[in-house]
Amino acid sequence: MHSSLSALGWVNGGPVAVVQGLLDALGPDGTLVVPTQSGDLSDPALWSRPPVPEEWWPAIRATMPAYDPRVTPSRGVGVIPETVRNWPGALRSAHPETSFAAVGPGAAAVVDGHAVDCRLGERSPLARLEARGARVLLLGAGYDTCTSFHLAEYRVPSPVVEVGRPSPTGWVKVREVSISSELFEELGADFERDRPVVRGTVGAAGVRLFPVADAVAYAERWLPLHRPRDQYVDATPAPGGSGTRGRP
Numbered sequence: 001m002h003s004s005l006s007a008l009g010w011v012n013g014g015p016v017a018v019v020q021g022l023l024d025a026l027g028p029d030g031t032l033v034v035p036t037q038s039g040d041l042s043d044p045a046l047w048s049r050p051p052v053p054e055e056w057w058p059a060i061r062a063t064m065p066a067y068d069p070r071v072t073p074s075r076g077v078g079v080i081p082e083t084v085r086n087w088p089g090a091l092r093s094a095h096p097e098t099s100f101a102a103v104g105p106g107a108a109a110v111v112d113g114h115a116v117d118c119r120l121g122e123r124s125p126l127a128r129l130e131a132r133g134a135r136v137l138l139l140g141a142g143y144d145t146c147t148s149f150h151l152a153e154y155r156v157p158s159p160v161v162e163v164g165r166p167s168p169t170g171w172v173k174v175r176e177v178s179i180s181s182e183l184f185e186e187l188g189a190d191f192e193r194d195r196p197v198v199r200g201t202v203g204a205a206g207v208r209l210f211p212v213a214d215a216v217a218y219a220e221r222w223l224p225l226h227r228p229r230d231q232y233v234d235a236t237p238a239p240g241g242s243g244t245r246g247r248p
Contacts, residue, residue, distance in 0.1 A: 001034050002147070003080040007140025009204035015083040018139075023103065031104030033111075033129060034081035035147055036074040041067055041096050043164040064166040067096030074099075080139075093125055096165050098147075100125040106132065116167075117174040120147055121154035130212045140205030143188020144181055148212045152219030153179050183227055191218045 001022070011017055022032055044052050044060040052060065065072075069092040074082050084090060085101040092101045093114035102110045102125075110132070115123035126148060136148055143149075159178040164171060191197070191210075195218055198209040 001032065001080075001137040001139055002141040002145040003034070003078055003137075004140035004205065005079050007205040008202060011203065015079045018080055019083050019087060019103075026104065029105060031102055031106035031110065032084060033100055033102040033107075033125065033134070034084045035077050036081050036085045036092060036099045036101040037077055037097060038067060038072050038075055038099065039097055040075055041065075041072070041165055045164075061164065061166070061171045064171075066166045066168045067094075067099075069094060069099060072096075074101075095119060095124065096167075098124070117176060118154075119176060120150035120179065121177060122151075124151075126151040126212070126216075130216055134212045136208075136210055136212055136215060138206075138208040139202060140207070142185060143191070144184045146184060146188060146215065148215040149181070149184050149187060149219045150179050151216045152223055153177060155216075155220050156224050180227075186226070187219060187222050190222060191215060194218070 003018070005011065005015055005018065008018070013020075019032070023030075026032060041064065044057045045054075074085055081101065084103060085092060087101075087103050089107075090101050090103045091107040091111050093099045093111035095114045095116055095118070098119040099114065100111055110125045110128050113123065114125060118124050120126055130148075130151065136146060138146065154177050160175050161178045162173050163176050164173045166172075191214075192208070195210065195214050200207045200209075
């Protein structure tokens with residue numbers, strides 16, 4: 001689920017009521033999964049909102065705390081995912097920038113084994129959600145937040161970039177597939193035109209529901225036709241899973 005609490009309008013009970021309502025709708029056999037990204041645990045050289053002086057970079061890298069799935073807050077994805085992250089029994093994946101949290105009987109199967117050099121690819125929760133027949137819920141959020149489209153980027157020719165991040169042993173660099181959500185709104189509009197998407201409203205928010213597998217398969221065909229390779233950038237998803245890499 002990608003969500004915007006403000007898009008719903010006033011909710012009696014706020015994000016706790018929203019999460020409880022979703023869990024009630026899923027029932028005891030359902031699992032709720034949300035992005036709990038922490039894009040500020042990244043190289044300050046790439047921060048743009050706001051940038052920081054170059055002379056600060058070494059000190060920031062040396063003192064930046066390592067990711068801890070138990071305590072590192074999510075950032076830029078909204079209050080509903082942060083509420084899920086703190087929900088009793090919630091589990092969270094291990095990637096220091098693009099983690100997911102899950103509540104329900106399938107939580108461990110979804111979040112376990114998220115490789116630190118695979119933000120949103122085959123060794124991330126996205127591939128497991130695809131395999132398990134999961135559906136994407138856009139709750140007041142747009143297609144620009146749809147992280148499932150990023151899984152397709154790992155399956156089409158994409159540049160590989162070197163990224164830095166903190167770790168328990170100090171600053172490390174890993175090689176990663178370059179990702180970008182620049183055209184995801186256009187991609188989503190075409191997907192909705194060509195594939196079945198359930199649409200409705202919850203409160204004041206527009207809602208869309210569709211299978212992860214459908215979104216990924218469509219994006220695998222769409223991306224090579226619409227986005228030249230030189231438009232791929234080293235991009236950590238911003239709120240809900242999209243945007244240019246940088247400090248949210």
